[in-house]
Amino acid sequence: MEYKNPLGVDIDLETGVIPGAKKLVRRLSDLKGYFVDEKAYEELLKENPVVYEVYAIEQEEKDGDLNFATTVLYPGKVGREFFFTKGHYHSKADRAEIYYGIKGRGGMLLQTPEGKAEWIEMGPGTVVYVPPYWAHRTVNTGDEPFIFLAIYPADAGHDYGSIAEKGFSKLVVEENGEVRVVDSPKWKE
Amino acid sequence: MEYKNPLGVDIDLETGVIPGAKKLVRRLSDLKGYFVDEKAYEELLKENPVVYEVYAIEQEEKDGDLNFATTVLYPGKVGREFFFTKGHYHSKADRAEIYYGIKGRGGMLLQTPEGKAEWIEMGPGTVVYVPPYWAHRTVNTGDEPFIFLAIYPADAGHDYGSIAEKGFSKLVVEENGEVRVVDSPKWKE
Ligand SMILES: [Mn+2]
Numbered sequence: 001m002e003y004k005n006p007l008g009v010d011i012d013l014e015t016g017v018i019p020g021a022k023k024l025v026r027r028l029s030d031l032k033g034y035f036v037d038e039k040a041y042e043e044l045l046k047e048n049p050v051v052y053e054v055y056a057i058e059q060e061e062k063d064g065d066l067n068f069a070t071t072v073l074y075p076g077k078v079g080r081e082f083f084f085t086k087g088h089y090h091s092k093a094d095r096a097e098i099y100y101g102i103k104g105r106g107g108m109l110l111q112t113p114e115g116k117a118e119w120i121e122m123g124p125g126t127v128v129y130v131p132p133y134w135a136h137r138t139v140n141t142g143d144e145p146f147i148f149l150a151i152y153p154a155d156a157g158h159d160y161g162s163i164a165e166k167g168f169s170k171l172v173v174e175e176n177g178e179v180r181v182v183d184s185p186k187w188k189e
Numbered sequence: 190m191e192y193k194n195p196l197g198v199d200i201d202l203e204t205g206v207i208p209g210a211k212k213l214v215r216r217l218s219d220l221k222g223y224f225v226d227e228k229a230y231e232e233l234l235k236e237n238p239v240v241y242e243v244y245a246i247e248q249e250e251k252d253g254d255l256n257f258a259t260t261v262l263y264p265g266k267v268g269r270e271f272f273f274t275k276g277h278y279h280s281k282a283d284r285a286e287i288y289y290g291i292k293g294r295g296g297m298l299l300q301t302p303e304g305k306a307e308w309i310e311m312g313p314g315t316v317v318y319v320p321p322y323w324a325h326r327t328v329n330t331g332d333e334p335f336i337f338l339a340i341y342p343a344d345a346g347h348d349y350g351s352i353a354e355k356g357f358s359k360l361v362v363e364e365n366g367e368v369r370v371v372d373s374p375k376w377k378e
């Protein structure tokens with residue numbers, strides 16, 4: 001029988017970089033329509049900052065195999081909304097996921113298909129269990145890069161469509177210097 | 190539809206403890222027959238030290254769901270052999286696993302069913318990908334607790350039998366103050 005080779009890699013704990021990983025960069029222009037404040041979005045688009053980078057080591061899409069990736073989510077806001085990742089359901093919706101906070105501060109917004117939302121704060125050492133069926137988006141609520149590790153089934157896949165269309169039912173915003181989770185005006189049942 | 194609840198927990202990064210997790214303790218007496226130097230084993234058994242502790246958050250054994258656990262593997266030796274975890278294949282042998290080094294130093298010994306072994310060094314920030322079919326054991330080669338996080342499919346299961354019987358083909362030992370991976374005299378094809 002042919003076996004795959006084990007792999008050991010050292011994450012750069014300052015930058016989140018995984019040597020040899022596939023790198024994906026998401027700039028503000030890749031997040032058109034995701035933020036509520038369109039005027040603030042257009043204004044910031046002149047700079048078009050990098051919102052996040054992903055370093056992923058992925059296997060063939062086979063049941064029982066596992067992928068892992070770090071995300072470096074930069075600090076910033078569009079209007080009152082903190083920078084976030086697009087967020088997605090899994091294409092195989094019953095696939096779970098585990099996140100581990102490495103550096104910086106933020107949190108995860110989770111949501112069922114019916115729009116029931118939960119917010120979990122994350123810092124170094126926080127493990128988040130994303131149960132089957134929940135969409136998930138991470139948010140940087142701090143002032144340094146928020147770096148975390150995600151482990152997900154190799155056959156989970158990403159379903160970005162419904163989040164791109166309807167968003168999450170909640171927004172994570174700054175209000176008087178505080179982090180608040182509020183109802184999204186864009187959310188429609 | 191009924192959904193499981195998301196979970197956020199903060200690992201104590203000094204001790205490896207996961208609050209609310211199921212705790213398992215393995216003392217030297219639980220590792221009878223695992224170390225090569227039986228005389229050294231019997232001698233140390235008088236103290237019967239804790240070799241490792243596991244803090245696990247596990248789900249029902251369902252395809253696509255994920256478990257996670259920290260292990261605190263204490264420093265020590267039995268003769269020349271460094272303290273290690275029992276090591277296992279997965280009952281569903283094609284299930285992969287991801288490890289992440291949190292604190293201390295050590296490594297992972299991996300092995301195919303035919304006895305082809307690999308050794309991967311681990312420290313804080315090291316990710317190890319355990320491919321399907323490989324047995325895996327962690328080893329503390331340092332002088333402080335070696336703490337790491339493991340994420341594994343909820344239906345992977347543990348097959349300890351064949352390792353308990355035949356061991357690994359390699360040993361991780363101290364030789365003149367150095368860490369060496371050497372052939373095991375106990376290994377039989
Ligand atoms: Mn995901």
Ligand SMILES: [Mn+2]
Pocket residue numbers: 277278279286325341
């Ligand atoms: Mn395992």
